[in-house]
Amino acid sequence: MDKPAASRYRGDFVAWAGVCGFIGEGGGGAPIAPHSHYAIQLALGAPAGLRIQFGRHGEWQTCAAALVPSRATHTIDVTGCQMSAVLFIEPETPAGKALSARLQGRLELIDPDVVDVAARRLDRAWRVERSYEAVQAVCMQLVQQVSNTAPRVPSDPRVLAAVDYIRARVDQPVSLAEVAGAANLSPGRFRHLFVQETGMPLRTYVLWRRLLHVWTLLMKGETLSGAAHAAGFADSAHLSRTSRTMFGLPPSVLQMNGPLSARARGRQHHLA
Known part of the structure; x- marks a missing residue:
């Protein structure tokens, strides 16, 4: 067949x-x-x-x-x-x-x-x-x-503080020194701890958070170019390169036009 x-x-x-x-x-x-x-x-x-x-x-x-x-x-x-x-x-x-x-x-x-x-x-x-x-x-x-998650075991609070700091500034450049300061650690100690806890360097994690922000914006009807800038990427080409590296494909391939996107955009239109 x-x-x-x-x-x-x-x-x-x-x-x-x-x-x-x-x-x-x-x-x-x-x-x-x-x-x-x-x-x-x-x-x-x-x-x-x-x-x-x-x-x-x-x-x-x-x-x-x-x-x-x-x-x-x-x-x-x-x-x-x-x-x-x-x-x-x-x-x-x-x-x-x-x-x-x-x-x-x-x-x-x-x-x-x-x-x-x-x-x-x-x-x-x-x-x-x-x-x-x-x-x-x-x-x-x-x-x-x-x-089969066991009862919650808190992650290192210093790393969680750093993650919160990054999420609040997803559209802005953040340096190792800044994020380490939010965790009350020296840059060297923070770099080691962050990789130990998350399995990735700080720069890669920041890119990951920006990509997640892009998809949220695309769900609401934002253009690729607009989402790229709002998430701190230089342009849509920079976004596409990063997405290919992390997801294996560019954002343009995954059309955010399913039933949830349609409802989200409908609510936005109604509130406008």
């Missing part, structure tokens, strides 16, 4: 403390380019069709869902899925710490029975209820379920 032509990706962006992700349909006809990022990735495809390649030359594996460890090169293909969700879990969160300890740098394929109910609930919350809050709630529960 001939494979149906893949449709252009249409989806939405969701985020909450320590986790963000995309839920959508279509895939543009080709797998995402090999890439790595600091977040742990939870990918889900429903009702079937998700494919994962671990490493640049690993074998393609078909699965219902998978966990990809932080900083691991990988490729995903969602073109065969009716609905897909890709969540990025920050390593410094309790769920991230639990998953990092379990994965130990390895790919983990998740049994379909574990995610079947969540996938159906997620599809309904997205397509039928068209509710950001409902989608977020299902995703939060799914992360807790697959991470």
Whole structure:
């Protein structure tokens, strides 16, 4: 049987403390380019069709869902899925710490029975209820379920203070000395602690936070150029290069025009 032509990706962006992700349909006809990022990735495809390649030359594996460890090169293909969700879990969160300890740098394929109910609930919350809050709630529960998160163990408060400082200035240049000062540490000590807690250098983390801000703005109908400037990128070309490095594709490929985006823009229009 001939494979149906893949449709252009249409989806939405969701985020909450320590986790963000995309839920959508279509895939543009080709797998995402090999890439790595600091977040742990939870990918889900429903009702079937998700494919994962671990490493640049690993074998393609078909699965219902998978966990990809932080900083691991990988490729995903969602073109065969009716609905897909890709969540990025920050390593410094309790769920991230639990998953990092379990994965130990390895790919983990998740049994379909574990995610079947969540996938159906997620599809309904997205397509039928068209509710950001409902989608977020299902995703939060799914992360807790697959991470089997232990009772909350606070991360280092100095790193959390630095993260808050960065988030509040996502559109501004921030230096190592500034952020270290917010954490009440010397630059040298802070650099070591930050990498130890987050698994990435400060500069990479700042770029990550800016990318998340871009997707939030695109959900509200902002242009690529406008979102790039508002998130502190020099221009849309700088944004695209950064997105390709961290997500394996440019923002222009993921069209934020799903049901959640439509509702968000409708509310903005109503309030204008």
